[in-house]
Amino acid sequence: MGELDSRIEMQRRVLALVNGHTSAAERLFGLSHKAIDRWVSANGLERGKPLVVMLMTIADRLSFLAAKSQDHLSQQRMLAVDEIEKVFGELARELSKGR
Amino acid sequence: MHIYVFGSLCRGEVTRESDVDLLAVVDGDDSRFDPLVYSVYTYGRIRELYDDGSPFAWHLARESRLVFASDNHDFLADLGEPRPYTRCRVDCDMFHSLFRGAAASLSDQLLTSIFDLSVVFLSVRNFATCYSLGLGRPIFARDSALRLGMDSLNISNIAFSALERSRILSIRGVGEPIHADEIGQVVAELNAIDEWMTRLSEGSHG
Numbered sequence: 001m002g003e004l005d006s007r008i009e010m011q012r013r014v015l016a017l018v019n020g021h022t023s024a025a026e027r028l029f030g031l032s033h034k035a036i037d038r039w040v041s042a043n044g045l046e047r048g049k050p051l052v053v054m055l056m057t058i059a060d061r062l063s064f065l066a067a068k069s070q071d072h073l074s075q076q077r078m079l080a081v082d083e084i085e086k087v088f089g090e091l092a093r094e095l096s097k098g099r
Numbered sequence: 100m101h102i103y104v105f106g107s108l109c110r111g112e113v114t115r116e117s118d119v120d121l122l123a124v125v126d127g128d129d130s131r132f133d134p135l136v137y138s139v140y141t142y143g144r145i146r147e148l149y150d151d152g153s154p155f156a157w158h159l160a161r162e163s164r165l166v167f168a169s170d171n172h173d174f175l176a177d178l179g180e181p182r183p184y185t186r187c188r189v190d191c192d193m194f195h196s197l198f199r200g201a202a203a204s205l206s207d208q209l210l211t212s213i214f215d216l217s218v219v220f221l222s223v224r225n226f227a228t229c230y231s232l233g234l235g236r237p238i239f240a241r242d243s244a245l246r247l248g249m250d251s252l253n254i255s256n257i258a259f260s261a262l263e264r265s266r267i268l269s270i271r272g273v274g275e276p277i278h279a280d281e282i283g284q285v286v287a288e289l290n291a292i293d294e295w296m297t298r299l300s301e302g303s304h305g
Contacts, residue, residue, distance in 0.1 A: 002193060005200065008218055012204060012211050019210040026276065029213040030269030033135060038272035067134060 007062055010084060014058055014091070018051075021095035031059045054091045058084055100125050101174045102137075105163035110240060116267050116274065122163065124174055142174065152182035154190070154225075154232055158239050187233025188300065191226055195296040198222035202289045205282075212282055216265035219285070223252060223262065223292060230299050252295050254288040261285050 011031045019027045026042040029035050036055050039045075045052055061080045068077050106120030107113070123129070123137040124145055132139045140148075148156040160181055165173045201218035204211060227244035231237050241263065244252040252259075261281040268274050 002196075004193070005197060008197065008200070012214060015211045015214050016208070027210075027213070029265075029272070030217065032270050032272065034272035035269055036272075038268075063134060067139070 003065075007065055010058075010062065010088075014055070014088060017088075017092060017095060018055070028055075031055065031062060033059055051091070051094055054087050054094065057087050058091070061087075100129070100167070100169045101165065102167040103159070103163045103165055103175065105159055106239070107241065109162040109164055112240065116271065118271060121166075122159065145175070146178065149178050149181040152184045152186075154184065154229055154237075156181035157184060157232055157237055161237060162239055184232050187229055190229040191233075191296070191300050194222045194226040194229065195293075195300060198226070198292065198296060202293065205286055205289070209282075213265050213277055214269055216262055216277065216282065216285055217269035219289075219292070220262040220266040226296055226299070227252070250299055252292065254291055255284060257281060258284045258288045 014031060015028055022043075024039070024043040026039065028039045033056065036052070036059060040047060040052055061084045064080050065077060065084075068074060068080075101124040103122040103124070104119060105122055107117055108119055121137045123132045123139045124142055125132065125139060127141060129139065145156075145159075149160075159175055160178075163175055165175070168174065198219055201215040201222065205215045205219075223244045224241060227247060228237065228239055230250070231243060231247060238246050240246060242259075245259070258281075261277050262285060264274050265277055268277070
């Protein structure tokens, strides 16, 4: 799977996880900061809520990967991928608590 | 440091949903530039992209305007034209594959439908841009797929509008939500989009 494909698929996984676990008035449409801001505002969420912080962290790491998309083997890139997977796991646990 | 504006503003395409595409060319890391606001590249990386003949390099060469130059020289203009674009077929195939992934996801479930529509739009737009660049007549507009003359994508206005609005919703978080019937209109056109990409890929150059 190419690098762009991987980032798209990770976004899809996160969105499916969030939209499948929350009964929000409006679904999360993307993992850009602005899309997350819209979702937070539309659903009356608190920005400091762990769920929101985790989404922003994943968004930041994905932006970093997009900027480093040509550096296939960089250590920083691999660390970012690992961090995304770690936070994804935390997000799944958080959502399963029903918070 | 060199700062450029590029993209839709340089084409004079301005809407309320438009953003301003800014490029910052710098030496190494420069924390003054927020990567959420600027596309930040080093001078070396820009030279590599020009040597590679990448679509982004061609986009900058054709549609950028200098805003600030620390040395009073236009860095991009001084680079001249990028090398010829030689990856048309490879890049078109990549975006075709991206489209098929989004189409499959749309057929499987609805939890990520707006995101999947936005990926369809991304695929269609970039496929058309790469195809047009391969012909030596690059079109970087958001509706590039509709500006290819006889090779233009032929889908309903409602479907294309839903795709475009989904992209804006997914990236910029603005606009009206996409209704179920609009999503249905897009799903009904997925085969037509796939056939369009297949047909153009078979005739693509480079």
